[in-house]
Amino acid sequence: MQGPRQLQGMRGFTFQPPESTYILATMRLKAPRPQRNYTFSIDDTVPPATDINTIMQRGDEVNAVLRMLMDVQTSTVVLSGDAGAGKSTLAALLYRRLELTLQAGLPAPKHFVWLSLGIHTTLPDVIAAILGGLNISEPGFFLLKPEEQIATLLRALRRPQEPLVVVLDQFDTLLDPETLLGLEGRGAVLQFLDMLQQDLGVSRVLLTCYRSPFPGQDLQETRVRSFLVSRISMPEGVALLQQRGVQGTYEDLSLTWQRCGGHAFALVIFSALLRLSGLSLSYLLNAPDYQSLWSSEVPIHLLAAVYSYLNPIQYTLVSMLSLFNEPVPAQGLLMTIMGEQTSVNLAIYEQELKLLTQLSLVQQSVDQQDVPCYSLHPMFRQYVLEHYLAGGTVRPGGVG
Numbered sequence: 001m002q003g004p005r006q007l008q009g010m011r012g013f014t015f016q017p018p019e020s021t022y023i024l025a026t027m028r029l030k031a032p033r034p035q036r037n038y039t040f041s042i043d044d045t046v047p048p049a050t051d052i053n054t055i056m057q058r059g060d061e062v063n064a065v066l067r068m069l070m071d072v073q074t075s076t077v078v079l080s081g082d083a084g085a086g087k088s089t090l091a092a093l094l095y096r097r098l099e100l101t102l103q104a105g106l107p108a109p110k111h112f113v114w115l116s117l118g119i120h121t122t123l124p125d126v127i128a129a130i131l132g133g134l135n136i137s138e139p140g141f142f143l144l145k146p147e148e149q150i151a152t153l154l155r156a157l158r159r160p161q162e163p164l165v166v167v168l169d170q171f172d173t174l175l176d177p178e179t180l181l182g183l184e185g186r187g188a189v190l191q192f193l194d195m196l197q198q199d200l201g202v203s204r205v206l207l208t209c210y211r212s213p214f215p216g217q218d219l220q221e222t223r224v225r226s227f228l229v230s231r232i233s234m235p236e237g238v239a240l241l242q243q244r245g246v247q248g249t250y251e252d253l254s255l256t257w258q259r260c261g262g263h264a265f266a267l268v269i270f271s272a273l274l275r276l277s278g279l280s281l282s283y284l285l286n287a288p289d290y291q292s293l294w295s296s297e298v299p300i301h302l303l304a305a306v307y308s309y310l311n312p313i314q315y316t317l318v319s320m321l322s323l324f325n326e327p328v329p330a331q332g333l334l335m336t337i338m339g340e341q342t343s344v345n346l347a348i349y350e351q352e353l354k355l356l357t358q359l360s361l362v363q364q365s366v367d368q369q370d371v372p373c374y375s376l377h378p379m380f381r382q383y384v385l386e387h388y389l390a391g392g393t394v395r396p397g398g399v400g
Contacts, residue, residue: 123187231262
């Protein structure tokens with residue numbers, strides 16, 4: 001039986017959890033950036049922000065998933081859960097933890113690859129991106145048969161002295177949402193899933209998706225483990241609200257967590273609503289006009305309220321971003337909005353874009369040239385697209 005301070009992990013080294021996850025979380029990350037020779041259909045090659053001042057560090061869940069990854073009988077871990085539950089954030093926290101562990105000189109994987117998949121991503125793109133992150137050149141890769149491409153990746157993953165952690169965020173973009181089978185034209189997804197159940201040597205793969213792509217299978221008989229990302233605890237929820245500047249009594253903060261059902265993104269949306277509306281926590285919780293926020297689909301009601309409180313510039317930015325299914329550079333976004341107008345104060349738009357990013361309604365990433373790019377949170381984008389034709393008719397007060 002393993003001791004409490006030592007987890008036998010990826011073959012070849014022993015991972016020792018740090019004395020304090022807070023210390024690791026507050027260390028300045030100096031890990032080198034991965035090579036940028038990825039294909040253009042990959043939405044992002046760096047994880048979302050995990051700033052301790054605005055993101056709950058979810059230490060217990062990170063440790064639980066880490067134990068799964070370090071099990072010698074595990075090759076793949078699947079993080080599943082509802083939209084907005086925090087799957088990508090949890091994966092990012094784990095990814096950063098391992099990077100910082102390596103930086104601190106402790107045993108850790110040698111290579112890291114983060115890929116956020118998009119609606120145009122194909123499996124060959126994914127495999128080429130992983131190989132590129134390892135600086136492995138395979139001439140004529142895209143001319144190889146699908147099984148040859150997968151075999152090339154498997155050889156790379158099994159290199160004994162080169163442990164690798166790969167995160168495939170939003171993996172379900174490769175899958176039919178009803179059947180969970182690979183979408184036509186996206187590559188040999190079924191064969192890839194078969195590979196993930198094999199012995200990957202010292203490497204590990206982490207998937208995030210709404211539903212596991214291994215439905216109905218006895219995962220105990222494979223090398224795949226599943227972790228359901230559900231609601232956060234009340235102390236974590238209260239701490240998250242406080243981190244995001246929500247002020248109120250502990251009772252009111254706890255009630256907010258309860259009404260949001262511990263849904264991480266719902267709590268984030270609520271904090272954004274407080275900031276945009278200027279209303280007090282107690283008023284939003286108790287005023288008769290806002291009781292409709294707390295019935296049935298709370299995250300959707302909160303998004304509706306946030307949408308109604310956007311000022312004209314914020315509304316324009318959000319509406320335009322909703323039309324892009326991939327992150328877009330700020331310059332391109334503003335040029336699309338302004339056209340040939342030269343009298344508009346761009347600084348105001350840049351300031352409002354920064355605020356929306358701070359509120360986590362807009363997500364910031366970097367492209368292959370390290371240029372900051374912006375996109376709406378997927379749940380917010382879906383809501384905006386569904387209500388785009390309504391224009392700005394639903395304004396403050398119309399939250400029912």
